[in-house]
Amino acid sequence: xxxxxxxxxxxxxxxxxxxxxxxxxxxxxxxxxxxxxxxxxxxxxxxxxxxxxxxxxx
Amino acid sequence: xxxxxxxxxxxxxxxxxxxxxxxxxxxxxxxxxxxxxxxxxxxxxxxxxxxxxxxxxxxxxxxxxxxxxxxxxxxxxxxxxxxxxxxxxxxxxxxxxxxxxxxxxxxxxxxxxxxxxxxxxxxxxxxxxxxxxxxxxxxxxxxxxxxxxxxxxxxxxxxxxxxxxxxxxxxxxxxxxxxxxxxxxxxxxxxxxxxxxxxxxxxxxxxxxxxxxxxxxx
Amino acid sequence: xxxxxxxxxxxxxxxxxxxxxxxxxxxxxxxxxxxxxxxxxxxxxxxxxxxxxxxxxxxxxxxxxxxxxxxxxxxxxxxxxxxxxxxxxxxxxxxxxxxxxxxxxxxxxxxxxxxxxxxxxxxxxxxxxxxxxxxxxxxxxxxxxxxxxxxxxxxxxxxxxxxxxxxxxxxxxxxxxxxxxxxxxxxxxxxxxxxxxxxxxxxxxxxxxxxxxxxxxxxxxxxxxxxxxxxxxxxxxxxxxxxxxxxxxxxxxxxxxxxxxxxxxxxxxxxxxxxxxxxxxxxxxxxxxxxxxxxxxxxxxxxxxxxxxxxxxxxxxxxxxxxxxxxxxxxxxxxx
Numbered sequence: 001x002x003x004x005x006x007x008x009x010x011x012x013x014x015x016x017x018x019x020x021x022x023x024x025x026x027x028x029x030x031x032x033x034x035x036x037x038x039x040x041x042x043x044x045x046x047x048x049x050x051x052x053x054x055x056x057x058x
Numbered sequence: 059x060x061x062x063x064x065x066x067x068x069x070x071x072x073x074x075x076x077x078x079x080x081x082x083x084x085x086x087x088x089x090x091x092x093x094x095x096x097x098x099x100x101x102x103x104x105x106x107x108x109x110x111x112x113x114x115x116x117x118x119x120x121x122x123x124x125x126x127x128x129x130x131x132x133x134x135x136x137x138x139x140x141x142x143x144x145x146x147x148x149x150x151x152x153x154x155x156x157x158x159x160x161x162x163x164x165x166x167x168x169x170x171x172x173x174x175x176x177x178x179x180x181x182x183x184x185x186x187x188x189x190x191x192x193x194x195x196x197x198x199x200x201x202x203x204x205x206x207x208x209x210x211x212x213x214x215x216x217x218x219x220x221x222x223x224x225x226x227x228x229x230x231x232x233x234x235x236x237x238x239x240x241x242x243x244x245x246x247x248x249x250x251x252x253x254x255x256x257x258x259x260x261x262x263x264x265x266x267x268x269x270x271x272x273x274x275x276x
Numbered sequence: 277x278x279x280x281x282x283x284x285x286x287x288x289x290x291x292x293x294x295x296x297x298x299x300x301x302x303x304x305x306x307x308x309x310x311x312x313x314x315x316x317x318x319x320x321x322x323x324x325x326x327x328x329x330x331x332x333x334x335x336x337x338x339x340x341x342x343x344x345x346x347x348x349x350x351x352x353x354x355x356x357x358x359x360x361x362x363x364x365x366x367x368x369x370x371x372x373x374x375x376x377x378x379x380x381x382x383x384x385x386x387x388x389x390x391x392x393x394x395x396x397x398x399x400x401x402x403x404x405x406x407x408x409x410x411x412x413x414x415x416x417x418x419x420x421x422x423x424x425x426x427x428x429x430x431x432x433x434x435x436x437x438x439x440x441x442x443x444x445x446x447x448x449x450x451x452x453x454x455x456x457x458x459x460x461x462x463x464x465x466x467x468x469x470x471x472x473x474x475x476x477x478x479x480x481x482x483x484x485x486x487x488x489x490x491x492x493x494x495x496x497x498x499x500x501x502x503x504x505x506x507x508x509x510x511x512x513x514x515x516x517x518x519x520x521x522x523x524x525x526x527x528x529x530x531x532x533x534x535x536x537x538x539x540x541x542x543x544x545x546x547x548x549x550x551x552x553x554x555x556x557x558x559x560x561x562x563x564x565x566x567x568x569x570x571x572x573x574x575x576x577x578x579x580x581x582x583x584x585x586x587x588x589x590x591x592x593x594x595x596x597x598x599x600x601x602x603x604x605x606x607x608x609x610x611x612x
Contacts, residue, residue, distance in 0.1 A: 167572075
């Protein structure tokens with residue numbers, strides 16, 4: 001299989017050595033931590049932010 | 059509706075199927091232009107976001123399929139399509155999990171909606187399996203490592219006897235045909251159930267089991 | 277509306293969602309906006325972050341980069357001491373496979389992908405290639421010998437290889453090794469030229485999609501695992517969640533990979549089976565949450581629902597206030 005082409009150049013290159021965090025038994029990549037953190041943040045915002053109201057009917 | 063009544067129980071199996079479909083899903087229930095008043099939170103948009111992301115996953119996967127599994131390694135455009143597929147999957151899983159958190163805290167299985175929960179939960183598990191088989195058919199170091207590791211778990215419980223993660227052809231079929239089909243069917247059933255039963259009403263506050271809405275409906 | 281509400285209520289004994297009052301809500305518009313938003317996000321994330329594609333390791337690249345590890349692995353396949361050779365089902369009957377307590381699922385399902393490591397990884401690929409007379413003689417000598425004799429040869433060579441620090445070029449020739457060094461040197465040559473990659477794949481015929489043999493051979497060596505370990509992908513590094521480089525991985529496998537980090541899973545011979553058993557039970561519990569006492573009550577105890585429906589509860593309080601303040605014979609109704 002020809003795998004000659006390098007990955008297309010991206011503005012943010014995530015191909016370098018990975019960054020990892022350790023707390024006791026827990027090991028987590030920074031990338032996964034960011035994803036999980038963003039998910040929790042979005043969840044909290046979805047609960048807290050006011051939803052625009054449509055018109056009442058009947 | 060009146061025509062149906064005049065026809066009575068005619069039309070054989072076809073007529074019976076049409077009548078039961080129309081009964082379960084009258085047009086204004088299938089595509090309502092109103093929602094209950096309590097549907098007023100951003101948490102409600104994560105179901106439809108999950109559905110939208112699922113369609114983008116299917117679409118980007120379809121483009122990858124056009125030129126076969128090895129294309130994206132040798133084409134810059136192919137690599138970009140692979141990136142679209144990866145990030146749409148990340149969005150799909152993230153939206154689905156937020157949707158799941160929301161529905162759990164609403165106890166959304168109340169009011170004969172247990173099957174809605176079950177189809178959603180199985181769709182989640184199926185999506186995890188679909189994503190996993192996607193990692194196996196990337197034809198790169200990831201696939202080598204993940205397949206040789208995962209085989210131990212699957213072999214340990216006998217699944218490896220018929221589901222061989224080191225067989226690229228078998229995994230490709232599961233990833234692009236069987237599992238998406240299963241997840242797709244579950245998603246359709248899940249959405250139909252939501253439309254059939256409607257959005258789950260609020261949990262009654264302690265000491266107020268008879269909420270205004272329930273009283274009004276009495 | 278109220279007629280339909282009445283009949284539906286009589287059937288279901290559940291409040292009709294629309295009995296709480298309704299408001300305009302354009303589902304198709306919502307879906308369209310969601311689809312456009314997800315498409316835009318996907319295009320942006322893909323453009324900014326791209327995706328990982330680390331080259332696969334080939335038998336050739338492994339044999340060239342680390343001939344010592346390749347030779348040691350090939351020897352282990354030949355003398356039956358490799359991980360695959362001693363694996364058990366579904367590859368062979370050398371072991372019983374893992375168990376969950378008394379439950380031996382692997383053994384029950386049996387050997388469905390038979391692999392004879394000496395034949396499939398070493399003797400077969402050597403025999404199917406045209407060989408110089410020395411190698412042909414060595415192959416015939418090895419295949420014609422008793423298994424006791426074979427074990428003596430491979431055992432002596434294994435000891436010598438260990439003494440030489442794993443470098444086959446530093447092992448002095450000895451008649452104790454029999455034909456073993458000639459065979460392994462030739463296999464290394466075939467591996468380095470790339471023909472072993474092809475030979476392992478084509479054992480089933482012309483068209484081939486099953487990479488079980490080359491993958492298991494690679495996994496029996498130590499270089500594949502070393503590279504994975506270096507990239508934080510090993511089982512004891514929560515590796516199932518991780519991806520090469522700084523890309524997010526399968527974060528949703530956090531619970532699966534978690535069990536491998538703790539006792540008793542992290543030191544059990546049946547770790548994989550136990551983790552799978554645990555996850556099967558938990559997955560079933562997840563699917564059946566609505567039926568599990570305690571778990572199904574968590575939403576009532578954790579007042580997230582009060583946030584979600586805060587406007588509804590506020591309206592309700594307001595109506596309660598109006599009802600107690602207003603004339604008693606006009607019941608407050610909501611939205612009807």
